[in-house]
Amino acid sequence: MTGGARRADPKPMDVDALIDDPGTKIVVCCGAGGVGKTTTAAALALRAAERGRRTVVITVDPARRLAQSMGLEELDNTPRPVPLPRPVTAGGGSRDGQAARVSGDGQDGQDGQGSLHAMMLDMKRTFDEVVREHADPERARQILANPFYQTLSTSFSGTQEYMAMEKLGQLRQSGEWDLIVVDTPPSRSALDFLDAPKRLGRFLDGRLIRFLGPAGSGTFRLLGAGMNMVGSVVGKIVGTRFLNDLRSFVAAFDTVFGGFQERAERTYRLLRAPGTAFVVVAVPDSDAMREASFFVKRLAEDAMPLAGLVVNRTHPLPTGPGADLSAEWASTAADTLADTHPLAVAALRSHAERVRRRERELWLLERMTSTHPDTRVTEVAARPEDVHDLVGLREIGSALAGDER
């Protein structure tokens, strides 16, 4: 028949235990593009807030309507209070994003009252802040005006990941939050979130940039004439104007940052510290599941704690007699009824399609769990429409926590 139950169901993730645990400080949601990371992150954050924790969710590039549902109208890098869908404090409950002070300025949540804040990452502004924090005003001005910096801070691949980490570090240090939920940037690969910051740090601290930097720096002297050839090659490829911009950028930057790489390492360590948990998000298609597999493997290698895998948009079968009705039987029956019972035909065909779809999903899930047998897996069934309000997010949170299990 159809396999209503799997041979070895993986254990579901215990979401409430995770978000209720005062030891859990950071939850990072990662996965391929288009799998519903932002929705998952927002739903987890909302649930944590409703269960009494002072929570902030950092999102990167949320869908417009989802952002609006959380009162995020602009990318301003500041955690904004999100009015929870039902009143949690006196005077709360207003749906007006600006007026609602359901959760204030980090003041609430003191007597076990949860709150939700959300912010959209503005990577340029975060980068600017880092520069201003570390440079005297004149140097900061020079750096901020440099064309190379302007490109670096807006469009270098890796900057977004680096800045997400940077922001995470800042929020963690502020001590204002019980729980920080991070939605990772839409990268080429989910692993970029872990690797890009180090890569950017390595580059900014690297031999190349020192070599391109002011003449007379250590590496340059040591390597001597052989390097002139390379220098002229670089100039040839990218143009001398570019080199000059880069040189003045490095000169200004070098005095400001002793160790960009060290900074990247430090935030990376934060991800390995106790209190951080990863939630890998996927949908039941082979690309997304493969990406999730890579990520799970990588987390294990780096000894980073995996809370579990969330598989969004699955198509579970009904729980009644429909669970045992096979696709073959339904298709044959539909053929028999073709001319007489149009509604039954439609129902049987839609059932047959759903069963086949479910079989494929279970196959993908089994492939995943057979490679990583200890992974906890939670499914969130497909909904007819995308989530774009807090009530919808709450329902997703409830599905994640298995309220109906």
Added chain:
Amino acid sequence: MTGKGGTGKTTAATALALALATGGGRVLLMEVEGRQGVASLLGSAPLPYEERVMLSAPGGGSVSVLAADAEAALLEYLEMFYGMRRAGQALTKLGAVDFATTIAPGLRDVLLTGKATEAVRRREGGRRSPGGPHQYDAVVMDAPPTGRIGRFLNVNSEVAGLARMGPIHEHAERAMSVIRSDQARVHFVTLLEEMPAQETRDGIAEVEALGLRPGAVLVNMVGPRLLEGVELTAAAIGELDEVALIDGLRVVGATDPTGLAADLAGEVRSYALRHLLELRVRGELEDVGRPLVELPRLEGGMDRAALTGLARRLSEQGVRK
């Protein structure tokens, strides 16, 4: 071929390449994201940086695949134009290649779009026979997703801000002249879901604003139409004729027609809700004014036979070189 993540870009690009090769065409399918998506689609080992015939199309056509990566493209480029293999090695050691290929904006994209446009221009017999036939009848690129497509294809302006002269600049100009030409189209893969469709509409507007030419909208994974009109609406609001359903199930000998009907009614309702949404999304996509092409959702896994089937569906809808 671009589209939101998860819409099946690689599958659609491969099917398009096969459809264009049908009837004897020579097509290059190029991927640029370093994901080895084509290899995993075809169930083959990871592909090297090399144009390799991987698929044959009906009528003697062939599809070559190139899994491009920026680093190999840079070294190839240095060698080709400057005979600078040794310099390339020195640059690799210094981290310059890392810089140019993974960190620098534009440069990576210049190299990849440059490689693609070189393949478009390439003629049989190389540069010595400028009048010869082109090596490929078409080049299909499995491009970055909609979120990054504008920046990717618009390498010229990105690079112009940094490298205002020099070979990289010229290289970018040359690539742009192909990308902007009437020979190039940016196709969008989407699903009948809100977000991919929204990104498709935004992407088309962005591409047009950049002076590039959007092509077709390829609606992927289209499910069957099971209900229409009044019945569809009734099912969506939960008012489907359960008596008729039970009757039908009884006729085919179901053991528990009433219990089964309740389960199936739930399924039909979610199908109907979903389908109504799909119809709305399709309408919004039609309003964009680009031709719509459809590919069905396949419930089995993907293999070469399934890809050939998808390519045929494209050919039937008028896709040809």
